[in-house]
Amino acid sequence: MRFMMLMIPKGYESAVPGTLPDAAGVAAMMRYNEQLQKAGVLLALDGLHPPSMGARVSFEGGKPRVCDGPFAEAKEVLGGYWMIQVKSKEEAIAWASRCPASPNEVIEIRQVQEFADFPPDVQEAAAGLPTMQSQSSA
Amino acid sequence: MTQDAAHKAIEAVFRIESAKIIAGVARMVRDVGLAEELAQDALVAALETWPLDGVPDNPGAWLMTAAKNRALDRLRQRKLHAEKEDELTREIEAQLADAMPAVDADLSDDIGDDLLRLVFIACHPLLSTDARVALTLKLLGGLTTEEIARAFLVPEATIAQRIVRAKRTLAEARVPFEVPGAAERAQRLSSVLEVIYLVFNEGYSATSGGHWVRPTLCEDALRLGRILAQLAADEPEVHGLAALMEIQASRLAARIGPGGEPILLMDQNRARWDQLLIRRGLAALARAEAHGGALGPYALQAAIAACHARAIAAADTDWPRIAALYDALAALTPSPVVELNRAVAVAMAFGPRAGLAIVDALVADESLPEYHLLPSVRGDLLGRLGRNAEACAEFKRAAELTRNERERTLMLERAAACASTIAGAAR
Numbered sequence: 001m002r003f004m005m006l007m008i009p010k011g012y013e014s015a016v017p018g019t020l021p022d023a024a025g026v027a028a029m030m031r032y033n034e035q036l037q038k039a040g041v042l043l044a045l046d047g048l049h050p051p052s053m054g055a056r057v058s059f060e061g062g063k064p065r066v067c068d069g070p071f072a073e074a075k076e077v078l079g080g081y082w083m084i085q086v087k088s089k090e091e092a093i094a095w096a097s098r099c100p101a102s103p104n105e106v107i108e109i110r111q112v113q114e115f116a117d118f119p120p121d122v123q124e125a126a127a128g129l130p131t132m133q134s135q136s137s138a
Numbered sequence: 139m140t141q142d143a144a145h146k147a148i149e150a151v152f153r154i155e156s157a158k159i160i161a162g163v164a165r166m167v168r169d170v171g172l173a174e175e176l177a178q179d180a181l182v183a184a185l186e187t188w189p190l191d192g193v194p195d196n197p198g199a200w201l202m203t204a205a206k207n208r209a210l211d212r213l214r215q216r217k218l219h220a221e222k223e224d225e226l227t228r229e230i231e232a233q234l235a236d237a238m239p240a241v242d243a244d245l246s247d248d249i250g251d252d253l254l255r256l257v258f259i260a261c262h263p264l265l266s267t268d269a270r271v272a273l274t275l276k277l278l279g280g281l282t283t284e285e286i287a288r289a290f291l292v293p294e295a296t297i298a299q300r301i302v303r304a305k306r307t308l309a310e311a312r313v314p315f316e317v318p319g320a321a322e323r324a325q326r327l328s329s330v331l332e333v334i335y336l337v338f339n340e341g342y343s344a345t346s347g348g349h350w351v352r353p354t355l356c357e358d359a360l361r362l363g364r365i366l367a368q369l370a371a372d373e374p375e376v377h378g379l380a381a382l383m384e385i386q387a388s389r390l391a392a393r394i395g396p397g398g399e400p401i402l403l404m405d406q407n408r409a410r411w412d413q414l415l416i417r418r419g420l421a422a423l424a425r426a427e428a429h430g431g432a433l434g435p436y437a438l439q440a441a442i443a444a445c446h447a448r449a450i451a452a453a454d455t456d457w458p459r460i461a462a463l464y465d466a467l468a469a470l471t472p473s474p475v476v477e478l479n480r481a482v483a484v485a486m487a488f489g490p491r492a493g494l495a496i497v498d499a500l501v502a503d504e505s506l507p508e509y510h511l512l513p514s515v516r517g518d519l520l521g522r523l524g525r526n527a528e529a530c531a532e533f534k535r536a537a538e539l540t541r542n543e544r545e546r547t548l549m550l551e552r553a554a555a556c557a558s559t560i561a562g563a564a565r
Binding site for chain 2: 038040041043083085087090093094095114120123
């Protein structure tokens with residue numbers, strides 16, 4: 001089964017544009033990433049620029065409305081993610097526990113929905129979803 | 139946390155660590171079987187103490203130290219028993235001298251060489267293929283005997299015995315705990331790759347039982363392949379195998395219909411192919427090629443799989459290229475199964491008649507007498523040539539030969555379709 005480990009760094013919601021981790025932090029994280037890779041569990045990973053460089057599109061009232069970052073109302077924002085393939089949620093937790101994270105960081109673990117998890121009627125309704133995934137990465 | 143939850147958490151940590159612990163301890167005691175036993179003892183100790191004292195800050199190092207201390211005790215005991223036999227004493231003293239720094243050594247992750255040694259031992263040519271598979275899953279995959287038994291649909295006692303015997307064979311032959319030298323390396327590596335791919339294939343198209351695929355077995359093989367790609371990064375075929383498995387695994391979800399029935403490659407909904415795995419596979423294939431391994435047997439098979447992965451619709455498939463890759467594969471590793479696959483590619487590239495010629499040569503050779511895919515492919519080609527009566531007979535024969543129930547159903551359906559085409563034409 002696949003899990004996303006979602007990194008939520010406190011304070012990142014108000015980080016100025018161009019904020020990047022320092023060299024020491026990156027070095028420690030690279031050692032961790034290497035462990036994940038050596039163990040054969042790492043599928044993908046990425047870091048995200050701060051919300052101040054992004055935007056939110058909301059749909060209140062049924063119409064898209066764009067709001068540039070940072071987002072005053074956001075208390076927790078993503079800083080990045082790992083996608084891992086492991087045998088159990090416990091194993092995902094064990095891996096997350098080894099992350100050299102700082103005291104202001106939280107890792108949320110979420111299992112990835114697989115197509116096969118859905119009952120047949122939902123699979124049919126979602127039939128277009130994987131199509132979009134393959135086209136967007138083609 | 140409940141007792142059960144605590145145990146699950148500890149077992150998850152152990153699964154992450156067990157191969158490293160076994161490898162580290164095996165180097166000290168020079169006996170893989172004993173090393174595994176000591177690793178298990180460390181797990182038992184963790185199950186007893188962690189729920190009371192809490193999980194240590196570095197659980198992996200805790201387990202490793204616990205196992206290595208037990209290994210030292212064993213070596214000291216052995217020394218006492220062997221005191222009178224000079225040669226044995228000297229050997230154990232040498233082991234102890236080696237082992238002491240190992241215990242104190244940096245417990246970080248740098249035990250890549252020991253792991254690679256363990257891989258080569260578990261896949262040692264002294265052992266039968268079945269034994270290699272079981273031992274590899276146990277020692278490196280971190281699977282329990284029960285999990286292996288369930289995956290291969292055999293009684294747990296059978297697997298347990300297989301593993302015990304394999305360990306005894308290795309111990310009796312005093313197989314050294316080392317990475318094979320240059321002279322042996324290619325052959326030994328191919329044994330390792332064979333074992334991993336066998337595990338993958340058992341998951342990918344189960345040879346028996348009621349399920350067409352067993353995805354967890356594919357995941358186990360993929361994990362082993364990914365680990366090996368890190369341990370032996372200079373070996374192009376290691377990347378070739380990883381590429382092949384990643385790309386094939388990308389189709390797992392598309393290979394089964396809602397009722398559990400198999401869906402063949404050309405009929406699959408390609409939108410359901412896993413693009414993340416395809417990207418990983420293509421990257422691994424590029425690594426194999428960058429290491430000069432484009433023409434290795436696994437890299438060639440991966441290149442064929444990549445041709446399918448790159449085709450957005452079945453009709454876009456570059457069949458002439460696939461046929462050419464099969465030509466290269468057949469020249470490199472001639473086998474009736476490769477020849478059969480080549481026949482399929484040639485038929486797609488140059489028409490069913492060209493493919494049938496290759497299949498008929500295989501039939502004449504009688505090299506695949508009991509292989510259900512031979513009549514299955516022949517039936518398909520005959521059907522496309524409009525020879526439905528012959529096609530029907532071939533599909534029925536394929537249904538008789540396969541041991542997989544899902545596949546049998548599919549073959550009988552195709553036979554029925556041919557029969558109804560004949561009936562339709564007669565009407």
